[in-house]
Amino acid sequence: MRDHRRAGEFEAFVAGAAGRLLHTATLLTADPDTAERLLTAALARTYADWDRLRGEDPYDYARQDLAARFARTAWRRRRPRGGVLARLTPQERLVLVLRLYEGVEEEQTAAQLGLPADRVRAICLRSVTALRSRAPSPVPPRMPRRPLGARAEPAP
Template sequence: MSERQTGQGRRRAREFEAFVAGAAPRLLHAATLLTAEPPGANPHAEQLLTAALAHTYAQWDRLRGEDPYDRTRQELAARFARGAWRHHRVRGGVLERLTPQERLILVLRLYEGVAEEQTAALIGLPVERVRAIFTRAVRRLCASPPTPPPHTQVQAAS
């Protein structure tokens, strides 16, 4: 490998590391919401994010001015929509009462702030369908309060 290629590889790695340092916490939170895992216990969200970041890294030199955050979010949503993560059981995240499609649309629209039209294009649904699913998801969340997490009672020492 030439010195030029080595230098470009190091530059690419530094740029990507800086991107991950800034974007990974928010992307992990989005992945945790998608997989409906409780915060702190999110191995499937981490796997989902790692796969999305790996895809972004592989495409890094071809981004050419495209926002790497948008590209990673798109990949995260696409991988979630394909359902590879679905082999696990939902265990108590905030959005556990929603269907995977409702979670995806809600996270993209509310948490990530993606426009309705962009969300529809990203997941391949008509805008009207995205709007209807979003409305249903919000109603479901507002209809009943979340189930409190189980906790152990601490007995007071006498």
């Protein structure tokens, strides 16, 4: 009976939180398959520790585990091939996603990553600056000019 109640509580949690956590993982990894594996591992850890959470927010717990797993494995993927955050390093991505997307306080982010709060602030500012300073987009090719007196052909 207890396991059934526990499973029901966890299913309700996953139904409400999995979408946002998957989006967070996708922002970090820029790869849906890797993000799904990362989320699955974080949710498995959360389920294993479900009874020990006692008053802790399971979303925070799962997000912390997800971030820790990403930080441990980020050295394998220096920079992702795509995504909005592709120009950032894994550490910059992690700080930016935690601070701006997830809304985690600076001190809490610093404690979770084992960094001073000033360093987290600097990383976040550098990341935002890097994203805002996009390289100028290439000039679109010019359309060939029609000779004077030539009429445009009607569209089919």
